[in-house]
Structure formats: C-alpha cells, structure tokens
Amino acid sequence: MNNAQKYWQANIRLVIGCLIVWFFVSFGCGILFVNQLNAIRLGGYQLGFWFAQQGSIYTFVVLIFFYAWRMNQLDRKFNVEEA
Amino acid sequence: MTNLMMTTYLVVGATFALYLFIALKSRAKNTGEFYVAGKGIHPVLNGMATGADWMSAASFISMAGMLAMGGYDASAYLMGWTGGYCLLAMLLAPYLRKYGKFTVPEFIGDRFYSQSARLVAVICLIVASLTYVIGQMKGIGVAFSRFLEIPFQTGLFIGMGIVFVYAVLGGMKGVTYTQIAQYVVLIFAYTVPAIFISFQLTGNPIPQLGLGSTLSGSDGVFLLDKLDQVVTELGFSAYTAQKGSTLNIFLLTMSLMIGTAGLPHVITRFFTVPKVKDARSSAGWALVFIAILYTTAPGVGAMARMNLMHTIQTGEVGSPEGNLAIEERPQWMRNWEKTGLLGFEDKNGDGKIQYYSDNGLSAAEADLAAARKAGGDVTAAQAKLDAAAAQHAESKFAGFGWKGNEMTKVDNDIMVLANPEIAKLPNWVIALVAAGGIAAALSTAAGLLLAISSAISHDLVKGMIAKSIDDKTELMWGRVAMAGAIIVAGYLGLNPPGFAAQVVALAFGLAASSIFPALMMGIFVKRMNNVGAICGMLAGLGSTLGYIFWFKGFMFIASTAMAPDNAANWWMGISPGSFGAVGALINFIVAFAFSSITKAPPEHIQHLVEDIRVPMGAGAAQSH
Structure with a gap:
C-alpha cells in the first residue's frame, strides 16, 4: 500500500470514529434513548432533553475541531501538507 | 412619529449605511x-x-x-x-x-x-x-x-x-x-x-x-x-x-x-x-x-x-378570576392583532380569554367553516365537530363554562419579534x-x-x-x-406562490436526496461512474418530489394531492418533510446498483478522485 492509500485509510478511520460520536449524542441520546435518559436530571434539565436541545450541539462543535486538529496531524505524518 | 419608531429608523438605517460602505470598499x-x-x-x-x-x-x-x-x-x-x-x-x-x-x-x-x-x-x-x-x-x-x-x-x-x-x-x-x-x-x-x-x-x-x-x-x-x-x-x-x-x-x-x-x-x-x-x-x-x-x-x-401562558392564564385554572380580561390585555397583544399573526375570539362571552387545549374542538370548527366556504359536502366535517364537542363537554374545562380555545391564532413568528x-x-x-x-x-x-x-x-x-x-x-x-x-x-x-410556507421541505428534500449523495460518492467511492450517479440523483430526486407532491399536491396545488397530509396517511408515519433521508438512501442504492453493472470511470477520473483526497497540490503529489 502506498503512502496516499495509508493516509486515506487513516482518514476514513478518523471520520468513522467521529461520526459514531456524532450519531451517539444526537440520534442516540437525543432521540432513541431520550425517554430513558430523561429519568436522569442535569440541574433543571432532563438529561435526554438536554442532549436534544443543548448537549448534541456542543459536542458537534468540539467534534469538528478535534477532527481538524487530528487531520492536520495526519497531513504532517504522511507528508501530504499543502505548500 | 413615536420614540420607538425613531430609534428603529436610526438603528436599521445605521446598519444599512454600514452594508453599503462595505460594498463600495470590496468590489x-x-x-x-x-x-x-x-x-x-x-x-x-x-x-x-x-x-x-x-x-x-x-x-x-x-x-x-x-x-x-x-x-x-x-x-x-x-x-x-x-x-x-x-x-x-x-x-x-x-x-x-x-x-x-x-x-x-x-x-x-x-x-x-x-x-x-x-x-x-x-x-x-x-x-x-x-x-x-x-x-x-x-x-x-x-x-x-x-x-x-x-x-x-x-x-x-x-x-x-x-x-x-x-x-x-x-x-x-x-x-x-x-x-x-x-x-x-x-x-x-x-x-x-x-x-x-x-x-x-x-x-x-x-x-x-x-x-x-x-x-x-x-x-x-x-x-x-x-x-x-x-x-x-x-x-x-x-x-x-x-x-x-x-x-x-x-x-x-x-x-x-x-x-x-x-x-x-x-x-x-x-x-x-x-x-x-x-x-x-x-x-x-x-x-x-x-x-x-x-x-x-x-x-x-x-x-x-x-x-405567554402567564399573560393569559393569570391565576388558578378554572377560577373566574384566573384569566386575562380582554379589556386589560397588554399593548403588545393589540399591536400584533393588527398584523393578523395573533387573534382571539370570546367564545363563551365572559369578557376573558381562555387559552387551553380543547382537544381538536377549535380545529374541527375551523374545518367545518372551511368546508362550508368551499361549498362541498359538509357532513363529514359536521360529524367530526359533533364528536369533538361531545368529548369537550365531558372534560373538566366544560365545567368551568369554557366553550373552546379562545386564542384562535398564535403565529410562531411573533415569539422572537414580540419577545422584547x-x-x-x-x-x-x-x-x-x-x-x-x-x-x-x-x-x-x-x-x-x-x-x-x-x-x-x-x-x-x-x-x-x-x-x-x-x-x-x-x-x-x-x-x-x-x-x-x-x-x-x-x-x-x-x-x-401558495406554497411559500412549505418550500423548506422542498429545498432540504432536494439537497438531501440529490446533491449530498452525489458529492459524497464522488469523493468516497472511486468506482462510482456517470450512469450510477445520474440514475441515483434522478431516483432520489424523483422519489422525494413524488412523496412531497403526493401529500401536498402536484407543484403544491392542493387540489391535486392524492391523500390528506396527516400522520394517518403517511407511509410508515413519515412526514413529507422527513422524506429527504429516505430519498438519499434510494439515491445511494440505485447509484451502486447501476454503477456496478456498467463500466468503471476512465483512468483520468480515478486520478482526479485520488488527487482530491490529499491536501497537497496536484503537481507535488505525483512526485511521490
């Protein structure tokens, strides 16, 4: 496998990992398991409701910056950075 | 001109001046x-x-x-x-x-x-x-x-x-x-x-x-x-x-x-x-x-x-003093009544406003009025109203002397605009x-x-x-x-056009079912070819448009709708606005099916895909 293919594989692995988190906080905590999580309180919030209206959005933001940071590392590691 | 309007003119005018200034600076x-x-x-x-x-x-x-x-x-x-x-x-x-x-x-x-x-x-x-x-x-x-x-x-x-x-x-x-x-x-x-x-x-x-x-x-x-x-x-x-x-x-x-x-x-x-x-x-x-x-x-x-609830339900639910008297309603309500985005009707004539869920009674009244206006058969609408009225008569609200929800119109849009x-x-x-x-x-x-x-x-x-x-x-x-x-x-x-309110479903449906899958496969699936992509886009687009039009009417002309737009008629309870994801799935399936039985894309296209996958410039990438 050449360098570009290895880089692409590492990229795919990273994207899949990030998308699992993306799916888990929104579709998982915010929709599929919302009623179960609502039994838990976070201050005045029911936890499932909090994920649906606040938590998932915060996670999305962190996720994109994490992805960008890791990708920049991969760019350097595989030596495919832009000039 | 009131004080508020002066301030509004000033603020809005200042922002406009700013936008125009920027425009002149960046031709x-x-x-x-x-x-x-x-x-x-x-x-x-x-x-x-x-x-x-x-x-x-x-x-x-x-x-x-x-x-x-x-x-x-x-x-x-x-x-x-x-x-x-x-x-x-x-x-x-x-x-x-x-x-x-x-x-x-x-x-x-x-x-x-x-x-x-x-x-x-x-x-x-x-x-x-x-x-x-x-x-x-x-x-x-x-x-x-x-x-x-x-x-x-x-x-x-x-x-x-x-x-x-x-x-x-x-x-x-x-x-x-x-x-x-x-x-x-x-x-x-x-x-x-x-x-x-x-x-x-x-x-x-x-x-x-x-x-x-x-x-x-x-x-x-x-x-x-x-x-x-x-x-x-x-x-x-x-x-x-x-x-x-x-x-x-x-x-x-x-x-x-x-x-x-x-x-x-x-x-x-x-x-x-x-x-x-x-x-x-x-x-x-x-x-x-x-x-x-x-x-x-x-x-x-x-x-x-x-x-909003506290403005109208000022006291205990059901007590005669618990509701806002029409005479005493605040100025913002009067302002928004003029725009038609807010409306009430004193159904039980007690001079107060009751805002509650009457379990479809008001909706049934509106449906009947619409059916009468359209001049068609009204027996179905009348039967629905009778059933809703009977159900309401059994409820605790009838005991308070309430005759249906009196906030007949509360438009979503006034929440932010009237909030201050x-x-x-x-x-x-x-x-x-x-x-x-x-x-x-x-x-x-x-x-x-x-x-x-x-x-x-x-x-x-x-x-x-x-x-x-x-x-x-x-x-x-x-x-x-x-x-x-x-x-x-x-x-x-x-x-x-009459469908202005429904176009959001259309715009997202189109983008979700045609553009997104085509772009994603173009980058992630090197084997995807022209036949697959075009068939996929058309299938995603066609199924999504078809589903939206089935319930909203062809080109949003309501009379051509094939079935009433409500949860009972939707396929598996999927609303037309939610169908874009299904359309995207259809797009992916059709694209893969057609692409697998037709020729792989030419060499230079496969190189193009490899090239966009790495950030480094095209020329430099080849020297590796």
Whole structure:
C-alpha cells in the first residue's frame, strides 16, 4: 500500500470514529434513548432533553475541531501538507 | 412619529449605511473574486460569514417559535441544522476546496464526466435556492412593515435595492464582508433580549443556563418543571415530552442534517478559504457562531411560552378570576392583532380569554367553516365537530363554562419579534431585533442569489452555451444573472406562490436526496461512474418530489394531492418533510446498483478522485 492509500485509510478511520460520536449524542441520546435518559436530571434539565436541545450541539462543535486538529496531524505524518 | 419608531429608523438605517460602505470598499474585479472572493478569506471570518449565510429569517424569527409551541419535538431542527456541519466538515468541504473550482455543479459535471449530471445539479440548485430565497424576501417585507410601518412592497423594494448594490458589485467578496457585519448585528439582536429575559425569569443572565435553572422567587422550582406543569394543567402535552413518532423525528433530523450539508450556497462558502486545512477549521468556526444562536433559542422558546401562558392564564385554572380580561390585555397583544399573526375570539362571552387545549374542538370548527366556504359536502366535517364537542363537554374545562380555545391564532413568528415587548424591554432592544431580523434575511438572500447567479453564468453560459467567452464577459454575465435573480426573487416575494410556507421541505428534500449523495460518492467511492450517479440523483430526486407532491399536491396545488397530509396517511408515519433521508438512501442504492453493472470511470477520473483526497497540490503529489 502506498503512502496516499495509508493516509486515506487513516482518514476514513478518523471520520468513522467521529461520526459514531456524532450519531451517539444526537440520534442516540437525543432521540432513541431520550425517554430513558430523561429519568436522569442535569440541574433543571432532563438529561435526554438536554442532549436534544443543548448537549448534541456542543459536542458537534468540539467534534469538528478535534477532527481538524487530528487531520492536520495526519497531513504532517504522511507528508501530504499543502505548500 | 413615536420614540420607538425613531430609534428603529436610526438603528436599521445605521446598519444599512454600514452594508453599503462595505460594498463600495470590496468590489469584485474578476470572476475569481466574484465567485469565491479570490479564495483569500480567513477561516474564522469565513466561519462568521457562513453563520450569517446559513441563519436565515427562519432561524432568527421562526425557530424559537417552533420550539415554544413544539417543545421537545422541535429539537429535530436544532440538531438537524447544526449536525449537518459535521458532515460538511468531514465528508465534503475539504475535498471540494482541494478540487478548487467555483461551483457545486462544476464538480459534479467534472467528476462524473457528464454535462447531463452538471445540468441536473444546476436545476436542483436553482430550484432549491429560489424556493429558499422567497422566504427571505417575505421576511424582509414583514420586518419592515411591522417595525417601520411602511408598506410591505416598499420594504421589499428597499431590501432588494440593498442586496442589489452589494451583491452585483461585490459578488462573493462583497457578500462575504457584508455577511460578517450582518452576523454581528443579528447575534447581538438575538442574544441581548434573551439575556434580559433569562435574567428576569431565573436570575441567571445566560439563557443556556437559565433554561436549566430555578425560577426567581419560586422556592427552587425549576423553570422547565413549572412550564410542564402549567401547560399540562391547560390540557396541552408536556413541554419536554415527545409527541411525534420516534421514526419521524429521527428521519426529520437526518433529512435536515444531510440537506444542510448539501445546500449549495453553504458549500460554496468553503471554496473561499486559502487552504484545505482552512476549510476544515472554518466549518468548526461556522458552527461555533451558529451554535451561539442555536443554543440560545431553546431558552428563548421556553421562556416566551412561559411568559405567554402567564399573560393569559393569570391565576388558578378554572377560577373566574384566573384569566386575562380582554379589556386589560397588554399593548403588545393589540399591536400584533393588527398584523393578523395573533387573534382571539370570546367564545363563551365572559369578557376573558381562555387559552387551553380543547382537544381538536377549535380545529374541527375551523374545518367545518372551511368546508362550508368551499361549498362541498359538509357532513363529514359536521360529524367530526359533533364528536369533538361531545368529548369537550365531558372534560373538566366544560365545567368551568369554557366553550373552546379562545386564542384562535398564535403565529410562531411573533415569539422572537414580540419577545422584547412581552418582557417590557427598552426601545433600543426592540429596534435591534428589527435590524437583526432584516440582517438575517438579507445575508441569506445574498448567499442564495450568488449561488443561483454563478450556476447560471459559470455552469450554463460559460460551461455549456458559450464556452469561448473571456473572463470579463463571464463576469458581466455573472452580474446580469445576479440582477435577474434578484428581480425574480422580488417578484416571487411580492406574489408568493401558495406554497411559500412549505418550500423548506422542498429545498432540504432536494439537497438531501440529490446533491449530498452525489458529492459524497464522488469523493468516497472511486468506482462510482456517470450512469450510477445520474440514475441515483434522478431516483432520489424523483422519489422525494413524488412523496412531497403526493401529500401536498402536484407543484403544491392542493387540489391535486392524492391523500390528506396527516400522520394517518403517511407511509410508515413519515412526514413529507422527513422524506429527504429516505430519498438519499434510494439515491445511494440505485447509484451502486447501476454503477456496478456498467463500466468503471476512465483512468483520468480515478486520478482526479485520488488527487482530491490529499491536501497537497496536484503537481507535488505525483512526485511521490
């Protein structure tokens, strides 16, 4: 496998990992398991409701910056950075 | 002229002067600047511009109202319209930036080596963008007529004029810098009243925390618990409880996410940054700026609902003194009655307003009236009304002498616009909200118009009809197309087709079912060929349009609908607005099926795919 293919594989692995988190906080905590999580309180919030209206959005933001940071590392590691 | 109007004129006028000043400072000199601002926008600034581009009149004005009325179920919009940025950042933006061209259809046409694919993409883009822009034009007209009390048409012409100046002159360069200014205006306008109201209700000035706090002077009762209690006492379902089916909420969220990632005017914004890595981080910055508004909105919605309930239900439910007397209703209600967005009817003639859920009684009355007006058979509507009336007579509310819900009209849109008046905030805050609403609508309209004009001048004129034109002629065409798009959008804003309210489903459905899958497969599936991509796009588009038209009527002409648009008739309970995700799935399946039985794409296309997957420049990559 050449360098570009290895880089692409590492990229795919990273994207899949990030998308699992993306799916888990929104579709998982915010929709599929919302009623179960609502039994838990976070201050005045029911936890499932909090994920649906606040938590998932915060996670999305962190996720994109994490992805960008890791990708920049991969760019350097595989030596495919832009000039 | 009242004091408030003077302030509003000043604030709105000052923002307009700012936009025009920026426009004059940033004129586009060539097509590169006109389409993608010369690819020289800093990622943080681009994120800010993307935020303004993305947050439309719907985000600014309607979303908090949808949350206030829908409670938990409206979370689909919050997650859908933000989660799409993860898909954009990880699956599309960096690769499309690497490809380095001007428009979305151009990528689709090149990658699938097909002018037909490019044409399908152009049509999807124009339909999705044009339907979307109608809503913005309407929003501008409403904001002007309500706050500056000038006629709707005049307001719309002023808005068109402003967009005309900076979009035609400046292209993407002018639009980007104005959008940055508009973001600042709209985010102030949104958060300042929210901070005031959150502080009034909970003592915590941060709405994101206020929503999870206890009410001031309540001995530790949480705001959301109190709200659940207040609305359930009045027969509504609890604010934090799920009302729709899980499958439908799931698919609506998914459709909005992939639709967001597939909307061309948003994707184009990531062509303007200098490098691939800037495209990645810029999506993150865009979401930061969007999240500031989107995490504030749930607080605004819940607190507006709370204030509204308390305004009308002043005391104990069922006691004669518990309801607002019509004579004593506050000034903001009188103001909004004039716009037709708020209305009441004293059904039991007690001189007070009752706002409660009468379990479909009022809806059945309205249906019967509509059926009578249409002049058809009314027996079914009459039977439905009788059943609802019988059910109501059994309820506790009949015992109070109530004869049906008397708040006959509470439009979602007034929640944000009336919020500062409901909370009795100072005049400058109200003026700021007017300027913010106009900024949100203008910035989105400009982004959409730019996507339309570049599709026409770059993809249709330069790409298909007159390939030999030089840069200067193409730039001229870009400006002509922009001017034409503004006039068409203005005309549609003045004479909105009956379906104006439903176009959101259409725009997201188109983007989700056709554009997003085509782009994603173009990058991630090297084997995907022209036949697969075109068949997939047409299948996704066809199934989604077919499903929407089945319930909404062909071209949204209601009389041609094949089945009533309600949960009982939907396939597996999937609403037309949620179908985009299913359309995307159909697109993927058809594309893979057709691609696997036809020839693999030619060598140079496979090289192109390999090339866009690495950030490094094409020339350098080959030397490895």
